Amino acid sequence: MDQRVDNERRSDSERRLDSPLHAAASAFDEAPKKSPWRGGLRKRGLAVAIAAGAAALLALLVAWWLHARHYESTDDAFIDTRTVPISAQVAAAIVDVPVTDNQLVDTGAELVRLDDRDYIAQRDQAKAQVDQARASVENLTAQIVTQQAKIDQANKQVAQAQAALTFAQQESDRYQQLAAKGTGTIEQAQQYYSNLLQSQAGLAAAQANALATEKQIAVLEAQRDLVNAQLAQAHAALAQAETNLSRTVITAPVAGRVTKLTAAKGAYAAVGQTLMMFVPRDVWVTANFKETQLDLMRPGQPVDIAIDAYPDRTFKGHVDSIQSGSGTAFSLLPAENATGNYVKIVQRVPVKIVFDKQPDVLLGPGMSVVPSVKVR
DSSP states (O other): OHHHHHHHHHHHHHHHHHSHHHHHHHHHHHSOOOOHHHHHHHHHHHHHHHHHHHHHHHHHHHHHHHHHTTEEEOSOEEEEOOOEEEEOSSOEEEEEOOOOTTOEEOTTOEEEEEOOHHHHHHHHHHHHHHHHHHHHHHHHHHHHHHHHHHHHHHHHHHHHHHHHHHHHHHHHHHHHHHHHHTSSOHHHHHHHHHHHHHHHHHHHHHHHHHHHHHHHHHHHHHHHHHHHHHHHHHHHHHHHHHHHHHTTEEEOSSSEEEESOOOOTTOEEOTTOEEEEEEESOOEEEEEEEGGGOSSOOTTOEEEEEETTOTTOEEEEEEEEEOSSOTGGGSSSOOOTTSSOOOOOOOEEEEEEEESSOOSSOOOTTOBEEEEEEOO
């Protein structure tokens, strides 16, 4: 029994010796005593390291601030352009759409072709009216030339009648004198007097005919002016018909991309109906800077442009212009600060930034960018 108790006591002692607390206590007892000045050096080195790190961080912050103060940046910016709605200017059926969605085309490329048969007929009809009016003008011009010849003839008839009247006057006077002297008969005197009256009537008729013939020129010229006006009207109708015919082929106004294409072969295009949207290749950046950022901003200052779609690239540009007014001033419902309570809000002003060189990547209106303007 005593041996069993001794064995149990020995086992308890062994378990206590194998415990972690006993091992730590033994290690503490066996470790050499350290001097106090070594602990102070360690604390002093840690403090120096912290101070050096803080100084380096401060230096980095100061360097960043010195660099950042030369720039004004905003993430309220996007790619902008003037999109063009392509619409039909004449009503006709669509016979061909030689482009597809998002296709890049050059200036003058065909986008939509409309049925042109009705407009060809209108053009031909206008040409016929022009030819008819031109023929009428030429006819009246010829009549005026002929009438001028008639005027010359009438004037000669007047001269002839004048000569006949002069001779009749002389004959009448001579036979009147002979009759008064008794050497001539009264019948002869009366006969030659009658001839004088006939010559006077003939001269008056010739003069009236010459006057009427001359006035006919004014009538013909008035008719020619009327036909000239009709000719001008016919030319205008022809020009309108040719313009309408040219509008049956819709072309690209500038180089760009086709977007939101709704035109389809076989559909009917009404006047003013939008067939597609056209995005020109000439794009720029509209950046809405805070008004407090505009103090040193001027047109021509260089800009670094970061585009969200291309995070690994930076594009160069410059400030083109600054809008004369905040964005809210030109909104549909501008702020009315004179009514109600007033809370001051920092306004944003649109700034137009253009690329120094058009990027060789796909850009479209609304894409997000972050411009950084160097103002110092």
